[in-house]
Amino acid sequence: MSNCNCGPNDDCKPGLGRRLFLRNTGAGAVALTAMGKALPVMAGPFASTDFEKLVPADKKLTAAWLRSLTERGTPEWVVGEDLKHIGMPVGGLCCGQVYLSGDGRLWHWDIFNAGLITSTQGTHYANPMPTDQDIGLGFTLRARVAGKETIRPLDRTGFSDIRFRGAYPMGFVEYADDGCPVQVLLEAFSPFSPLEVDDSSLPLTVMRYTVRNPSKKPVEVSLAGQLPNPILQNSGNGGAAEFVNTVWRRKGATGVHYTVEKKEGEAAEARPDVVFEDFESDTYENWTVEGTAFGAGPVVAAALPDYQGDVGAQGQRVVNSHNGNDVHVGVMTSKPFTIDRRYIHALVGGGSNAEQTSLQLLVGEKVVAKLAGKNNNTMQRESFRVEKYEGQTARLRIVDESTGGWGNIGVDHIVFSDRPATPPEPLDQRPDNGDMTLAILDHGEGVFGVAGLPEGNERKNLFAAGPETARSSTFVRPVGAVGKTISLEPGEEATLSFSIAWRFANHRPPVGTGHYYAERFASSLEAMDQLANRYGEFYARTRLWHETWYDSTLPHWLLDRTFTNTSTLATSTCLRMEGGRFYGWEGVGCCGGTCLHVWHYAQSVGRVFPELERITRERVDYGLAYQPG
Ligand SMILES: [Ca+2]
Ligand SMILES: [Ca+2]
Structure with missing residues (x-):
């Protein structure tokens, strides 16, 4: 444990952030409530005459707001609904991207060389992205008091009282809940030290949890991180590769190393394709149809108006919702089927706005994925990857809710297949092939590392013993876990630090080749090694920068x-x-x-x-x- 355990908004005094553990009863609660309200009125009230000149001479700025611009103020904490949208980068410089979410999950990953484009035509301020993109990484707390046990994910589903502070390079998340005997402060960061580029460019993120027992009874606490094998995150193993998880131990760290290995004999394992629908009948016998967009049955492609061009039909007939005019709307839903292949392929064309025109996949009653055209009537082969839904009941739905331009959809030839639409790249060249490591920076008593959790992956299994290696050549990604069990006396606190490191070297043009970080580290284990060797120094320097920056009379x-x-x-x-x-x-x-x-x-x-x-x-x-x- 460090001697410097102050919370992010305290002066650096011994003891973990007093405000964290007092805020529900003390002055901190008042500050928190004020922060959660709408912004204060800054100016006004105005009349239309105020705007007869472009910039009114009297801007009617409120005295309180003007004062707030120069007052020191208090650190800003985010609570409530805002937690759903806020985020902060917590990876190393120029090593890809990962964000800390408002409730302390890691999301918005862009380390797999997918060329993630986050722009949605400039609407992020009005429509912030939901923090729902993740790779299955999670941290869980188990607390036992006098035979009573509670297991809680360290996120919004596990704790009712969470607040977030983004103070780059450090992100802070505090967790409390009336039903949980302990409270937790997360400090998330990647080592950061001005002027030291290499020491600030490690392909890893640290999740440092400080757990405190404010109760009057001793508590046994276990904290664990879990991660399904994340390699081939976007391309999938497709039966061509085996996911391999291996427990890794060294002085000061215990981890799970994630890799893939090539597996021979892919073709033999692919089951025959099944044509679910070719739309060659003149009626929709296997579909329930509503609205006017889809007519009485699949249309003859050759009879479509010339201005649609060649829609690329397979056979004679296709689904086409234009029906003479894009003003028509409608929905058609397939009969239920059981998912028994890895992919559903279909020809899809028409409008590109998937919110209005799309081919949808429903598993149970839930729409789990959508495909749309590309503002082009010529249909392209598109695919749903459905390996994770194998054995479940699903339906397809073709939707046209649009009455405007590009308000039509074309669909044909729906096939269930074990093979991807285009052959996958050789394993060693894929952008999402590389390796990752999840580790706890500890090797002592109470530390555990498991290569593969029992099937079902229930959180209670997290804390059980498990194998040192786990392999899977099916779509199921084996889930590794690391953690530690400790005892906390009343009033006591302890810190457990985790880290996730990565190396995905196959970055390709058009923007550059390779990654500098991948030249510095031959594997994610090497990066994790460096962190384990120098963790105390890295944390102290990052923390020192944070405290130095805020040691100021300037407003927060x-x-x-x-x-x-x-x-x-x-x-x-x-x-x-x-x-x-x-x-x-x-x-x-x-x-x-x-x-x-x-x-x-x-x-x-x-x-x-x-x-x-x-x-x-x-x-x-x-x-x-x-x-x-
Ligand atoms: Ca057809
Ligand atoms: Ca339409």
Whole structure:
């Protein structure tokens, strides 16, 4: 345990953040409530005459709001509904991307070289992304008091009272619940030390949990992290590879190392394709049809109006919801079927807005995936990956809710198959092939590491003994877990630190080749090794930067906002390609690369990590930029 256990909003005094554990009864609760309310009125009231000139001379700014701009204020904590949308990057600089969510999960992963584009046409402020994209990583607390046991995920489903503070490079999440005998503070970060680029560019994230027992009874506490094998995250193993989890132990760390191995004989395992629907009948005999968009039956493709072009039908007939005019709407639903292949392929064309026109997959009553066209009437072969639903009852639904432009959908030839629509790339070249490690930074008494949890993966199984290796060549990804059991006397607290490290080297053009971090570390175990060797130093330096930045008379709001920009270096907006050259998009996934008119007025790179700025000047501005073409 560190000597410096203060909460993020305390002066650095011994003892874990007093406010965390007092806030429900003390002044902290008042501050918290005020923070959760709508923004205060800043100006007004106004009449229309105030705007006869573009900028009114009297802006009617309230005195209280003006004062708040210069007052020191208090650190901002996020609670309630806002937790669903807030996030903060917590990976190393230029090592891909992972965000901490408001309730302490890790999400928004972009380490698998998928080229994640987060822009949704500029509507993020109005429609923030939900924090629902994850890879199955989770942390769970088990507490036992006098024979009574409670098991709780460390997220919104496990705790009623959660608050979040983003103070890049450190994110803080506090967990409390009336029914839980202990309280938890999470400090999430990747080692961060201004001027030290390499020490701030580790392909890993630390999840440091401090657990305190405020009750009058001793509590046995177990904390565990679990992760299904995350390799081939997007491409899947498709029967061609075996997921392999192996327990890894060294002084100061216990982990599960995740890899894949090539498996021979894929073709022999593929079951024959099943044509579910070819739409060659003149009626919809296997479908329930509502509305006017779909007519009385599949249409003859050759009879479609010329302006639709060649829709790419297989056979004579297709589903096409244009029906003479996009104003028609309708829904058609298939008979139920049992999922017994890895993929559902279909030809899909028409409008691209999947909220209005789509082929939907329902498992039970829930829509689990949608496919849409590409604003092109020529249908393309699209696929649902359904291996995880094998054995479940499903239906397909073709929806046209649009009355406007591109308000139609075309569908044909639905096939259940074990083979992907296009043959997968060789295993060793896939962007999502690499390795990861989940570890607890501890090897002592009470520490456990399990390569594969028992099937069913119930959280109570997390804390049971298990095998040292686990393998699977089916779609089921074996779930590894690490954790520790400790005892806390009344008033006592303890810290358990976990980390997740990664290495996915197959990053490819159009934007650069490879990753600099993958040249520095031959595997995620090497990165985890370095963390385990220097963890005390890395934590102290990151924490020292955090405290130094906030040791100021400047307002908290200003300090938060001026340093938040630096977090861009830990997102997919920035990368270092093979050889270490720095590259920055102009925006989020658009308009390359390291362009002078954006990056030469960015201040934090030059001041916090001047080595990166020198690369931009020497290798880009005065290097590549002077080369012809
Ligand atoms: Ca057909
Ligand atoms: Ca329509």
